[in-house]
Amino acid sequence: MTNVVIIGQGYVGLPLAQGAVQAGISVTGFDLNKNTVEKLNKGLSHIDDLRDADIAEMLSAGYVASNDPTVIKNADVVVICVPTPLGEAGVPDLGAVVSATKTIAAHYSVGTLVVLESTTYPGTTDDLIRPILEVEGRLLDRDFYLAFSPERIDPGNQTYGLKNTPKVVGGISAKSTELAAEFYSKFVDTVVTAKGAREAETAKLLENTYRHINIALMNEMARFCHELDIDLWNVIEAAKTKPFGFQAFYPGPGVGGHCIPIDPNYLSFQVRRSLGYPFKFVELAEEVNNSMPAYVVERVQGMLNEARKSINGSSVLLLGVTYKPNIADQRESPATPIAQLLLSKGAEISFHDPKVDTWQVAGKTLKTEPDLHAAIQSADVVVLLQNHSEYDADALSQKASLFFDTRGVTTTSAATRL
Structure with missing residues (x-):
C-alpha cells in the first residue's frame, strides 16, 4: 500500500495526507475545488492546523494535489474525507459521499482498499458505498476492500493530533478490517479494530452524542x-x-x-x-x-x-x-x-x-x-x-x-x- 488518494483536502483530509506523507507513503490529495488544488500545489495552506511550511514539506516529499479523477487508477488505498452536512429539515446530506464513491467506482483498480472517514449514520458503508463499488459484477474481497474509520481531527488541539489519537477501523469484511488497520498503523500510534463498519460508524456518533447531551x-x-x-x-x-x-x-x-x-x-x-x-x-x-x-x-x-x-x-x-x-x-x-x-x-x-x-x-x-x-x-x-x-x-x-x-x-x- 504505497499509493494513496485522499478525496477531500479540508480539515480532515489534509492532516491525513500530511501523516501519510511523513510515513513515506505516496499521496495525492484529490479535491474538486480548483482553487484549493492550486493553492496546495503552490505550498499554501487553507486550514488552521497546517502552516504553509507544512504544505511545502509535503510537496518536497512527493505530495501533490489534483482534481483529475484518473489519479485513482494507480491507488492502493482511496480515503473519502468529504463533508456530510445536514440538508433540509435536518436530514443527512450524503451527496458528497455518493459523488466521491461514484468517482472511485469509475476509476479504481482491482485490489483497492476504500475507506470512508466522513461521519455518517450506521449502515452507510455497507448499504450505500458497497453497492456503488460493486458495479459491473465487481465484488467485495475480490475486486475491492471496504472499511469505515471515523475522523478524530480536533482543530486547534495542541496535544492530540493524527498520530497520537487512537484510530478506530471497522471493515465490511475481516480482510477489509485487516487491510485498513495495516494502512493506518503506518502513521498512527494506536489502531483499534471494531467488530465491523457499523460499530465503527456508531462509535463516532456515540462520541459526539455524549458531548452533545452533556453540554445540553x-x-x-x-x-x-x-x-x-x-x-x-x-x-x-x-x-x-x-x-x-x-x-x-x-x-x-x-x-x-x-x-x-x-x-x-x-x-x-x-x-x-x-x-x-x-x-x-x-x-x-x-x-x-x-x-x-x-x-x-x-x-x-x-x-x-x-x-x-x-x-x-x-x-x-x-x-x-x-x-x-x-x-x-x-x-x-x-x-x-x-x-x-x-x-x-x-x-x-x-x-x-x-x-x-x-x-x-x-x-x-x-x-x-x-x-x-x-x-x-x-x-x-x-x-x-x-x-x-x-x-x-x-x-x-x-x-x-x-x-x-x-x-x-x-x-x-x-x-x-x-
Whole structure:
C-alpha cells in the first residue's frame, strides 16, 4: 500500500495526507475545488492546523494535489474525507459521499482498499458505498476492500493530533478490517479494530452524542442556576474535584463546528428511519442547545434594561465569532444566530476577532474592529462569545460599561457570567 488518494483536502483530509506523507507513503490529495488544488500545489495552506511550511514539506516529499479523477487508477488505498452536512429539515446530506464513491467506482483498480472517514449514520458503508463499488459484477474481497474509520481531527488541539489519537477501523469484511488497520498503523500510534463498519460508524456518533447531551445538561442548568442565584461555574469547579465518576462539561452560547451540531442528528435520523421511534435524548439536547443563542440575547437585553437602556438602538460588541478558541473556523458558530437575533431587536452590532477579518451576517459584511479597546469603551454592552488566547477577559471587562461572559472565564465583579 504505497499509493494513496485522499478525496477531500479540508480539515480532515489534509492532516491525513500530511501523516501519510511523513510515513513515506505516496499521496495525492484529490479535491474538486480548483482553487484549493492550486493553492496546495503552490505550498499554501487553507486550514488552521497546517502552516504553509507544512504544505511545502509535503510537496518536497512527493505530495501533490489534483482534481483529475484518473489519479485513482494507480491507488492502493482511496480515503473519502468529504463533508456530510445536514440538508433540509435536518436530514443527512450524503451527496458528497455518493459523488466521491461514484468517482472511485469509475476509476479504481482491482485490489483497492476504500475507506470512508466522513461521519455518517450506521449502515452507510455497507448499504450505500458497497453497492456503488460493486458495479459491473465487481465484488467485495475480490475486486475491492471496504472499511469505515471515523475522523478524530480536533482543530486547534495542541496535544492530540493524527498520530497520537487512537484510530478506530471497522471493515465490511475481516480482510477489509485487516487491510485498513495495516494502512493506518503506518502513521498512527494506536489502531483499534471494531467488530465491523457499523460499530465503527456508531462509535463516532456515540462520541459526539455524549458531548452533545452533556453540554445540553450544563446549558439547562445555566438557566435555572441563574434564576436561583447559584454560580454554576463554581459548582462545576467544585464537582470536578471528585477523582472518579464525573467529567466536567461547560455551558456556552450554543454549539458549533461540524461535530456537535451535526453528528448526533445522523444517529437520531437512522433510529427514526429504521425503528420508527425518536432518540429522545438527542432530540431534547438539540432543543436545549439550539435555544442558547436566544437565551444569550435575552440575558443581554436584561442587562441593558437594568442599565435603563433599550436593546433597540444599543451598540453590542461581540468578541470572538469562531466556533472554537484560537482557530478561524466559523462553521455553525452560535455567534451568527446571536447576531441575527440582536439585529432583529434593533441592536447595532460590531465584532472583534483576532482570527477573522470579515464576517457575513444577515447579508452584510462586517469588518473586525481595528481598535479593540476603543470598541469596548464605545459599546453599550460587550459579549464574550469565544475566549481566544489574545483576550484578557478580566482586563477587558474592566473597560466595558457592561460585559457579558458566556464562557465563564472572568473572575471580576465587572463581568456578568452566563
